[in-house]
Amino acid sequence: MYKLNPQEERLFEQFIIDEKIDADKAQKFKQYLLELFSWNERIDLTAITTVKNALLYHFQDSLQIKDYVDFQQISMIADIGTGAGFPGLPLKIFYPSLALILIEVSYKRIQFLESVIETLGLENIEIVRLDWRTFLRKTEYPIDIFCARASLAPSELLRMFKPGCIYKKAQLIYWASTDWQPADKELPFIKKEKHYKVGNRKRKFVFFSAQ
Numbered sequence: 064m065y066k067l068n069p070q071e072e073r074l075f076e077q078f079i080i081d082e083k084i085d086a087d088k089a090q091k092f093k094q095y096l097l098e099l100f101s102w103n104e105r106i107d108l109t110a111i112t113t114v115k116n117a118l119l120y121h122f123q124d125s126l127q128i129k130d131y132v133d134f135q136q137i138s139m140i141a142d143i144g145t146g147a148g149f150p151g152l153p154l155k156i157f158y159p160s161l162a163l164i165l166i167e168v169s170y171k172r173i174q175f176l177e178s179v180i181e182t183l184g185l186e187n188i189e190i191v192r193l194d195w196r197t198f199l200r201k202t203e204y205p206i207d208i209f210c211a212r213a214s215l216a217p218s219e220l221l222r223m224f225k226p227g228c229i230y231k232k233a234q235l236i237y238w239a240s241t242d243w244q245p246a247d248k249e250l251p252f253i254k255k256e257k258h259y260k261v262g263n264r265k266r267k268f269v270f271f272s273a274q
Contacts (some may be wrong), residue, residue, distance in 0.1 A: 065100035067093075071114040078118045082126055084157070085254060091156045091183045092122065098179050099147060106171045108147040119262035125150030125212070126157060128236060128268055131257045132208070134158045141166060141206045143195060144214025148176055150238070152212065163188045164204055166195070195219060203229050212238035217249050217271070224252060224273035235271040243267070 067075060069130050075096065081088045099117065102108055115245060117172055134140075134154065141164035142151030148165065155163045165188065173190055191198060195215055199222055209230070211220050212230055216236055225232045235252075252271040259266055 065097050065104070067097070067114065074115050074118055078122060082123065082157075088156055091185075092153070094183055095148075095152060095156065095179055098120070098175070098182060102175050102178070106175070108172065108175060109207050116262075120264070121147070121149045122153055124238070124261045124266065125153040127259050127261060127266075128154070128210070129157065130259070131268060132236070134161060135168045137207045138162060139164065139204065139206050140208045140210060141204065143209055143211045143220065144168075144252075145176070146172055146213070148179060152176075152179065154210075156183070157189060159185075161187075164206060165190045166193065166198055168192055168194055183228065196222065199209050199223055199228055204231050206230060209233055210238075211235065217269075218246060221249060221252055221271065224271070231273050237269040237271065239267050239269050241265040243269070245269075 075093060084092065095115065096114065098222070099108060100114070109121065111120060112251055116269040128150065135158070140151065143166050145151050145165040145167050151163050151165050155161055155222065165176055167176065167190060173192060191202065193201065209223065220235055220237065222228070223233065223235060225231065241258060250274060254270045254272045256270070257268045259268070
């Protein structure tokens with residue numbers, strides 16, 4: 064198991080302070096971080112190889128959305144192409160009552176996700192091993208919000224708003240760089256953008272809806 068050095072411990076403690084995380088959740092975040100780095104030595108989970116950057120560009124970047132969405136009023140979210148669990152698992156740890164669907168096709172990443180979920184004792188999470196188009200055709204979950212961070216292009220994600228899709232009334236939140244610009248066909252679905260900064264990166268959330 065990976066072990067944090069003193070400098071990494073300080074960085075983690077600062078993350079806990081910055082995000083106002085209580086002791087129980089802090090323990091889960093630390094275990095998640097340790098699992099991430101332990102597994103990443105064996106399989107390709109993330110290109111980020113330092114604790115500092117993982118805390119900034121995975122954990123904090125995932126949690127910034129809580130400044131713009133009241134997740135206490137949300138029942139279920141889905142994370143499209145979740146990879147190593149971002150942003151779904153950080154949001155689940157922060158909001159334990161959230162039901163979470165993790166959409167992922169990679170068997171190795173699914174093994175990691177299953178291990179983390181069991182180790183952290185997280186409940187009301189389902190991993191769905193389907194590609195995006197098949198998920199839209201074959202599932203019927205009561206999802207309120209879909210999250211997409213470094214997964215599919217918006218042109219592909221917006222298939223959820225087709226008239227015959229069960230998910231056409233849900234909201235889609237897309238993590239983007241500030242220089243991302245929508246294509247003409249994507250513009251009608253954009254309801255708002257919210258800019259934020261994490262580390263030295265300027266980012267924005269793009270909120271899509273068919274309503």
